[in-house]
Amino acid sequence: MTLKEKIKTLGNAYGVSGDEFAVARLAAGMLEPYVDRVEIDKFGNVAGYKSCGKPGAKTLMLDAHIDEIGFLVTGITKEGFLRFVGMGVDQRMLPGSTLNVMTHTRGNILGVVGAVPPHLQAPGDNTRALPIEKLYVDIGMSYEEACQTVRIGDYMTFTSQAFDLLGDQVCGKSLDDRACFCCLLHALELLQGKTLDVDLVILGTTKEEIGGHGASYRTYVDHPDLAIAIDVCHARTDDNLPGDRVQELGGGPVIAVGTNSVPRFARKVMELARAKQIPFQLSAAPAATGTNAWSMQIVGEGCATLVISLPLKYMHSPVEVLKMSDVENVGRLLAELAMDIDGRWHL
Amino acid sequence: MCDANRVTEILKILCACDGVAGYEDEVRQAIENLAAPHADQMMTDALGNLLVFKKGRQHREKPLAVCAHMDEVGFMVREITEKGMLKFLTVGSIDPRVMIGRKLRVGPKKLPGVISLKAIHLTTPKERAVAPSAGSLYIDIGARSRAEAEQYVQIGDPCYFDSPFEEFGNGRIKSKAIDDRIGCAVMVALLEEELPYDTWFVFATNEEIGGNRGALVAANRLQPGHFLVIEGTTACDVPDVPAHGHSCTQEKGCVVSILDKGSVYSRPLINQITAKADAEGIRWQYRRSANGFTDARALHIAAAGARGMGIATPTRYIHCAVNVVCKCDIESVLQMARLFVKECHDNA
Numbered sequence: 001m002t003l004k005e006k007i008k009t010l011g012n013a014y015g016v017s018g019d020e021f022a023v024a025r026l027a028a029g030m031l032e033p034y035v036d037r038v039e040i041d042k043f044g045n046v047a048g049y050k051s052c053g054k055p056g057a058k059t060l061m062l063d064a065h066i067d068e069i070g071f072l073v074t075g076i077t078k079e080g081f082l083r084f085v086g087m088g089v090d091q092r093m094l095p096g097s098t099l100n101v102m103t104h105t106r107g108n109i110l111g112v113v114g115a116v117p118p119h120l121q122a123p124g125d126n127t128r129a130l131p132i133e134k135l136y137v138d139i140g141m142s143y144e145e146a147c148q149t150v151r152i153g154d155y156m157t158f159t160s161q162a163f164d165l166l167g168d169q170v171c172g173k174s175l176d177d178r179a180c181f182c183c184l185l186h187a188l189e190l191l192q193g194k195t196l197d198v199d200l201v202i203l204g205t206t207k208e209e210i211g212g213h214g215a216s217y218r219t220y221v222d223h224p225d226l227a228i229a230i231d232v233c234h235a236r237t238d239d240n241l242p243g244d245r246v247q248e249l250g251g252g253p254v255i256a257v258g259t260n261s262v263p264r265f266a267r268k269v270m271e272l273a274r275a276k277q278i279p280f281q282l283s284a285a286p287a288a289t290g291t292n293a294w295s296m297q298i299v300g301e302g303c304a305t306l307v308i309s310l311p312l313k314y315m316h317s318p319v320e321v322l323k324m325s326d327v328e329n330v331g332r333l334l335a336e337l338a339m340d341i342d343g344r345w346h347l
Numbered sequence: 348m349c350d351a352n353r354v355t356e357i358l359k360i361l362c363a364c365d366g367v368a369g370y371e372d373e374v375r376q377a378i379e380n381l382a383a384p385h386a387d388q389m390m391t392d393a394l395g396n397l398l399v400f401k402k403g404r405q406h407r408e409k410p411l412a413v414c415a416h417m418d419e420v421g422f423m424v425r426e427i428t429e430k431g432m433l434k435f436l437t438v439g440s441i442d443p444r445v446m447i448g449r450k451l452r453v454g455p456k457k458l459p460g461v462i463s464l465k466a467i468h469l470t471t472p473k474e475r476a477v478a479p480s481a482g483s484l485y486i487d488i489g490a491r492s493r494a495e496a497e498q499y500v501q502i503g504d505p506c507y508f509d510s511p512f513e514e515f516g517n518g519r520i521k522s523k524a525i526d527d528r529i530g531c532a533v534m535v536a537l538l539e540e541e542l543p544y545d546t547w548f549v550f551a552t553n554e555e556i557g558g559n560r561g562a563l564v565a566a567n568r569l570q571p572g573h574f575l576v577i578e579g580t581t582a583c584d585v586p587d588v589p590a591h592g593h594s595c596t597q598e599k600g601c602v603v604s605i606l607d608k609g610s611v612y613s614r615p616l617i618n619q620i621t622a623k624a625d626a627e628g629i630r631w632q633y634r635r636s637a638n639g640f641t642d643a644r645a646l647h648i649a650a651a652g653a654r655g656m657g658i659a660t661p662t663r664y665i666h667c668a669v670n671v672v673c674k675c676d677i678e679s680v681l682q683m684a685r686l687f688v689k690e691c692h693d694n695a
Contacts, residue, residue: 077586079584079585079586081585081586083586088467089467090464090466090467090470090475091475092444092447092448092464092475092478092479093447093448093463093464094448095442095444095445095667096444096445096446096449096664096667096668096669097448097449097668097669098510098513098521098669109515109516110513110515110516110521111515112515112521112663112664112669112671113669114585114663114664114669114671115442115444115445115664115667116442117581117583117594117664117665120583120588120592121442126442126443126444126478127477127478127480128476128477128478129444129475129476129477129478130444130478131476134587136585136586138516138519138585138663138664138671139515139516140515140516140517140518140519140671140673141516141517142517145517158448160450163450163459164459164489165459165460165461165487165488165489166458166488166489166490166495166499167489167490167491167495169489171450171459171461171489234465234466234468234469237463237465237487238428238430238432238485238487239464239465239483239485240465240469241469244465244469245469246469250491290468313463313487314461314463314464314465314466315466315467315468316466316467316468317448317463317464317466318448319448319449319450319461319463321461321487321489
């Protein structure tokens, strides 16, 4: 499987925060060839260990999350349609979309989010977004059938089969943040056959979209010296306003600098990127980064955290867009860092 | 349900085709391929209508035309921005709210493209309550400059929802363009049968842009005595809509129109055919709305005028990427169309 195929395979899989097990199995399978051992813990986190075998070696933890944004079924109408709430989704993405219902009885089934028929609209109605509480999912069933198939509390996700756009760009759902897990795989690929002086812990963590719980758990268990959250950041789109904090698609890894992406750590990585001629971008992060680094930093006695981001357009939509060169450069930067950390390396 | 199964197979073929008004070639070609073994005469006129004649066991005194339209609603490239984004117009009416987050096929190369919005994190709740106008949206094909985009796309190129045919739920089908490939599919299925009387089948162009200009010139040519229009019509049997606003209901059978904004259908004919349908156990319902119009508008006033009926498959969420129909209704529409072709003649 090529790197791009791995991104598409993971992105197409279904796993909302708290039920990432199907994605975890796929991710673990992809990780296995590169590490000494892989485990899936009770949260559904994937952890792979690649030990250098040297006493006193530092532990570098590289994290990407494997959960995705989604929806929760909150009701079944008397006509058999599903009512729902969203978790991290712009309601304007929904009318005319298809959703995947992760049912407890029949696995994944297709649902359709309808739109208000034109003849029931007043003039000007189409300038107002349809509020999510007015929307419903049509699963083509009667009330009785729907009740037998779907349970209140079942998750739903966007559906999308990832595809290519021009310029070696990939479009699909859940590239946030499974593409970043593939950046880790790429780094490991580049490290094949290399001698390291650092122990690596490679993570595909759960529940990031609702607070970074999976990453906290693994940080507690694995006790890293250094922990890097690899997550997506906003790439510039045509509808950005001047105040939007965006990075350039194709501009390379984005290194965050601030209290949650420790400035000394960030500077070392920048120097390394310059030395290795890896393009990079910088992002000012004065407080929370909105990534797993926020929860990892304060686990136990704390650890040095860093945030490296992959530029992504249309984040949290069914049509997120990334550029392959960015995926490769994030992977390269992480591999170079792993090779750079020796016994004398310090922050 | 074997009848519905055949129509479903044909529908799947036709829904995979793309064709907005003026660009119906791909749809027409697919229908020609399906119809050719069963047709006695086929022609394409100046507007791109495909007219298919099939001899029946008996001659008909005045021609009868069965009509459905081939075109679908879609998009057209209006401008390519400096940054390589495509500004667009709609071909036919599409609510801008159903465009966001959708995948499209762009231009003759069928390049993938998407319409989206910047990330939710960069918006306020107030902004998310506003629906952007079509004019403010754009199609992203991944091009980084106008020059790069122009290698693949030019102004005037049609674009389509990329939303495949899928079966789901209890006998449901979801796809783009079911309006009105479903009418075309029912007609092709009829063409494959032995017919009691000579019949013309009009696969019309240019329905979604108004004016029913495709059907008009076809009617002028054929001068039918009777016509039947087969459509996909809005089923509004969804939550928060009172029963009297449903217009029609899925799983309740073939929809029969009384009137709309383009035509008044022949009441004696409706009575005659529906009485027969009742006798034969064909499920049908009235269209409980007077909105919209169909190609009947052109067919019933062409030349010296014609009597006709408009029937339809109840279709949820028309004019977006996810039209939904029910197989049991398709069955009823085919039965009704077959009945019409058999019962409707001026022969002594």
